[in-house]
Each structure stands twice: as C-alpha cells, then as structure tokens.
Amino acid sequence: MMLNSEEQKRAAAIRAVTEAANGMVLGLGSGTTMTFAMAALGARIAEGLRIVGIPTSEKTAALARQYSIPLTSFDAHRRIDLTIDGADEVDPRSLNLIKGLGGALLREKIVAKASERMIVVVDESKIVSCLGRRTPLPIEIVPFGWQATCERLQDMGYRPQLRRNSKAPFVTENGNYIVDCAMGRMADPAAIAAQLAGITGVVESGLFIGLASTIIVGRQDSVEVIKK
Numbered sequence: 001m002m003l004n005s006e007e008q009k010r011a012a013a014i015r016a017v018t019e020a021a022n023g024m025v026l027g028l029g030s031g032t033t034m035t036f037a038m039a040a041l042g043a044r045i046a047e048g049l050r051i052v053g054i055p056t057s058e059k060t061a062a063l064a065r066q067y068s069i070p071l072t073s074f075d076a077h078r079r080i081d082l083t084i085d086g087a088d089e090v091d092p093r094s095l096n097l098i099k100g101l102g103g104a105l106l107r108e109k110i111v112a113k114a115s116e117r118m119i120v121v122v123d124e125s126k127i128v129s130c131l132g133r134r135t136p137l138p139i140e141i142v143p144f145g146w147q148a149t150c151e152r153l154q155d156m157g158y159r160p161q162l163r164r165n166s167k168a169p170f171v172t173e174n175g176n177y178i179v180d181c182a183m184g185r186m187a188d189p190a191a192i193a194a195q196l197a198g199i200t201g202v203v204e205s206g207l208f209i210g211l212a213s214t215i216i217v218g219r220q221d222s223v224e225v226i227k228k
C-alpha cells in the first residue's frame with residue numbers, strides 16, 4: 001500500500017513517539033506533522049506513560065490539553081530530554097533543517113537547543129539534497145525598523161518578503177514579524193546562519209544547524225530512520 005503525504009506524516013510521528021519514556025521532559029514542536037505526534041502521545045499517556053511537555057506554540061498547547069498531555073515550562077525545567085518536531089526541509093546528510101513556515105521557529109529553536117535529543121518527523125517531500133531548494137527561509141525580526149532590517153537582507157542578496165495575514169503583517173507569538181527569504185540552494189547554511197545572527201533586528205533564523213539527532217521520514221512504503 002502506498003502512503004500519501006498525510007499518512008507518511010502520521011507514520012513518522014507514531015514511530016517518533018515510541019521514543020518517549022517514563023519520567024521524560026519532552027519538547028513539543030509545532031505544525032501539521034506534530035498534530036499526529038500529539039495524538040499518538042495522548043494515546044500512550046492514556047495507556048499509562050508518564051511525561052511532561054513544553055509546548056512551542058499556543059496551538060500545540062491546545063492540542064496537549066485536548067489529549068490530556070501534562071504541560072510544564074522552563075520555570076520548572078531547564079533541560080529537555082527529547083524534543084519531537086517537524087521541519088520544512090531536511091538535508092539527510094548533515095541533518096540540518098529549515099523550519100518556521102508555521103511561524104513558531106523561535107520557540108522551537110529555544111526548545112531544541114535545551115534538548116538532549118531532537119527527533120524530526122517529516123514526510124518524504126521534505127527531504128532535499130541542498131537546503132533552500134523548495135522553501136524560502138523564514139527569519140523572525142523585530143517589528144521596529146523592519147524596513148531597515150529588510151534592506152540589510154536585500155543588500156546581502158536574500159530577497160526578503162514580509163509575511164502577511166491578508167494585509168497586516170503576520171505577528172508571531174513573541175510579538176515579532178517574519179520575513180521569508182528566497183535564498184536558493186545554500187552551499188554553506190552554517191555560514192549563512194552565522195551571518196544572519198549578526199544582523200541587528202534579526203531575532204532568529206529558521207536554519208537549525210547541528211540540532212537534530214534523528215530524522216524519521218515517512219515514505220510511500222516504509223518509515224526510514226536517519227541518525228547522525
């Protein structure tokens with residue numbers, strides 16, 4: 001039987017959730033693939049699994065409440081045992097990622113950096129030979145002076161587009177804006193991430209370099225686990 005992309009996401013998410021174990025603090029990512037992971041985690045909790053989770057978005061927090069997944073925060077826990085999250089693009093050789101099409105990249109990166117392990121769950125359409133091929137790079141920026149920040153990005157050749165909700169700028173849960181940059185194929189994503197981090201007004205980019213420890217890919221006829 002050939003799995004379509006939604007079924008691939010579900011299969012990858014279910015496989016990832018088997019890695020959760022009693023007593024863990026979990027980082028709970030955001031996005032449509034994570035919706036399947038939250039349902040699978042809820043089912044395991046109903047069977048007796050004891051974990052607590054730190055959500056990376058209001059939507060994920062709402063799903064946690066729906067599935068009776070206990071929530072916690074950085075007030076109580078500085079370290080996370082395991083984060084499960086989706087991605088927009090994955091380079092299967094380096095395990096580097098592009099994230100942020102859903103707008104939750106900043107909290108996702110804070111959670112990923114505090115995590116012992118990060119499992120990324122994707123359908124096979126997210127696997128690319130070179131980051132930047134299929135999606136623009138989301139970058140979270142401070143609203144003040146966003147026009148100047150965009151000009152800096154433009155000068156660097158990154159072709160920024162302010163993300164909008166119809167006419168108004170899209171505002172993240174941190175009160176910031178997002179610009180989507182058409183980067184094209186990125187030969188050296190780590191260098192680009194470092195360069196972006198040096199721009200005043202940039203809060204964080206959607207480049208996740210060296211953070212994922214495992215990628216679980218739902219494919220048409222199988223689930224593939226890629227480790228570092």
Ligand code: A5P
Pocket residue numbers: 029030031032033034085086087088099100101102103104105108
């Ligand atoms: C949210 O900001 C993103 O980083 C998501 O993790 C990413 O967009 C994957 O989302 P889907 O699972 O919906 O493709």
